[in-house]
Amino acid sequence: MAWACRLGLLLALLLPVVSASTPGTVVRLNKAALSYVSEIGKAPLQRALQVTVPHFLDWSGGVLQPTRIRILNVHVPRLHLKFIAGFGVRLLAAANFTFKVFRAAEPLELTLPVELLADTRVTQSSIRTPVVSISTCSSFSGHANEFDGSNSTSHALLVLLQKHIKAVLSNKLCLSISNLVQGVNVHLGTLIGLNPVGPESQIRYSMVSVPTVTSDYISLEVNAVLFLLGKPIILPTDATPFVLPRHVGTEGSMATVGLSQHLFDSALLLLQKSGALNLDITGQLRSDDNLLNTSALGRLIPEVARQFPEPMPVVLKVRLGTTPVAMLHTNNATLRLQPFVEVLAAASNSAFQSLFSLDVVVNLSLQLSVSKVKLQGTTSVLGDVQLTVASSNVGFIDVSVGLRPLENPLLGGACLEPGE
Template identity: 80%
Template sequence: MARACGLGLLLLLLPTVGASMPGTVVRLDKAALRYVSEIGKAPLQWALRVTVPHFLSQSGEMLQPTRIQILNVHVPHFHLDFIAGFGVHLLAAANFTFKVFWDPEPLGLMLPVVLLADARVAQGSIGTPVVSISSCNSFFGNTSTLDGGNSSSAALLALLQEHIKAVLRNKLCLSISNLVQGLNVHLGTLIGLNPVGPESQIRYSMTDRPHITDDSISLDINAVLFLLGKPIILPVNATAFVLPRHVGTEGAVVTVGFSQDLFDSAFLLLQKAGTLNLDITGQLNSESNPLNTSVLGQLIPEVARQFPEPMPVVLKVRLGATPVATLHTNNATLRLQPLVEVLVAASNSAFQSLFSLDVEVNLSLQLSVSNVKLQGTASVLGDVQLTVAFSNVGFIDAHQVHLLMGTVFEKPLLDHLNALLGVGIALPNLVNLHYVTSKVFVYEGYIVVSGGLFYQS
């Protein structure tokens, strides 16, 4: 697997197959090619250690086989460039060290080789990314002997060298092609669903062939969120998303843009799954918790009349309206409009509804990246707005209830919401791929994750 991944980091974020849904763009710049060049030397060196068949030399009337072994392949230079509209150009310089098991004394040889290859990056028939070698050539330098040479004749040495070059000429490009085929298998790890919650997942998919310039490769992909196996469909058609050229961190390895539609889908999923709902329960024996009928009775006379003895109160927070996320430059906000029902446990253990409140709370979102997940934390912006929706206890002074709700409602809501946002949502990735030193930038209508990549084999 490590062999495939060396060159594979060029396409680390290619997505999987899916339906047309919210827009995401992944862009890899030349910094990504430099990173691939650094970590790709080892798997390339391993792939080039081909088997060299015996060299047959004439000894009298018989052919004498001589075993040849590649002791080492060292790649001091490995360079990748984008080919606009096509793929990637590979240039590698390799030094091959051979041991020739001649009798009576083995011979050491060193042969420099330059490899040139062009790799096409396309979209496969089932929508997965496919990389293929379209052209490959090897160029050989002069062979030099090691360990002071050998007593063999110059003519025999020349035949030996031609034998080695002929073998490498046939096998090296095949080895690179096999390496790329292994990469395509590894890209298959993108297929499948990444969990978002216990019953929800996200899947990324290519929508078209990659857009390749002399400086970068950009991938238009879709992010589809699923709840209980069913896709989350926005009320309106998602609009096409174009990632501007100069956004994020300058010189970043990868830049990933997420449109407003992805946020809308994510919060619609949370709302449909019911995970934004919560119950806030007061403890009767807690002196610091005002969620009981005694405290409410001081604000609402009818509560004091119906419940002369203190009883615990429960707030059932239910989110009927879809949360609204808004992205402005350097500012991400979220508006929640839950219905809060205030209940008290009756003597028969059933709950009795006292009143309900329509609540509006505006939150500021701070976004960050951890490993392969986009995470968030929220804080309340301004005052929580509430109005009385229904009452079984007569007139309610909304202002007085507002003071109480601010005490008992905000912190549990934030704790619950931040626990959900802390779980995060998976970014496009391959197995063993991590995002590092990544920053999140908020722009008008979209966000950008920009930073580095680290592959851990």
């Protein structure tokens, strides 16, 4: 139906990824999420490990000669992340470094395998965002070899070069990982504050408590406060705590998101107060399948036919004065909408004349799904639509026989622009 197009705005409010005592959303990141991050994180980790190596001071010729060393390539064939219950995330990585040593006699290329281990703690900042920090970090270097395997360099020089490079990496690699984590914290910090939802509405996210970490997942309790014209949407707080069951969600899924009834109610109230669910429906007069005209109405309401002997377009002004009611059930949800519909017809002088108005009650089934990291919903009408005449300028209207010329456009699937 036409209101389904507005539900995209509602659903966008509930997630964009993340008052503060009761969570309205629980976001649970599972092992599959760590596997995904492990795969896409190899490239940024490789870039972060491209550190600068100071000159090597070579005494082998009896004269002190500074020798330049540069990292040619860093390849990370393995990156593994795992949850540490009650703490955070452990990082295990294997990296292969290729160095070029610019010796006066002949340049030398060396390869060096390195193992990295870092434990990161996930906590909550003073501004209620998740914060990741390095708790412990260490690197373990293997044996350096010449790139071509020729072993032409003297053993003594190779030992000195290896000692120099390992000392540099021991100091710099963990610092590079720490800087990489700080970049993550900068991104996490953008989750707070007011984020625009519509022209006059915003949403603010904050964490309710320190994240819960188990061996299987990390759980973030998030509160979302909606604002309209700078004022928060406040509903009575439900005393029942919102808790996501431990074993819930599709096996192998990267994330499980729980949305509370309170969050749905707040979002619906925001949409109703902002007028986002209001719309004007206008039919095309010359369309063969258009029933939204005075001729179609005149066959059901004689006074309309008398006042409009020639077909004229009809406009439905739909206004939602009552907040929609959402009920969440297993595997689906229902919405109850009670719009006020004014029916107008174009007069000969291009002005619009009010014919009658209706109080409407409609129940919708809402099926939720996820597509491209966005929550979306499809609706269908449940049962009969209840129509009651609120006022009439065209005499008696028998709604018991139905008003199909109005019901079809009202319940159709066309996306229409919101009314003023």
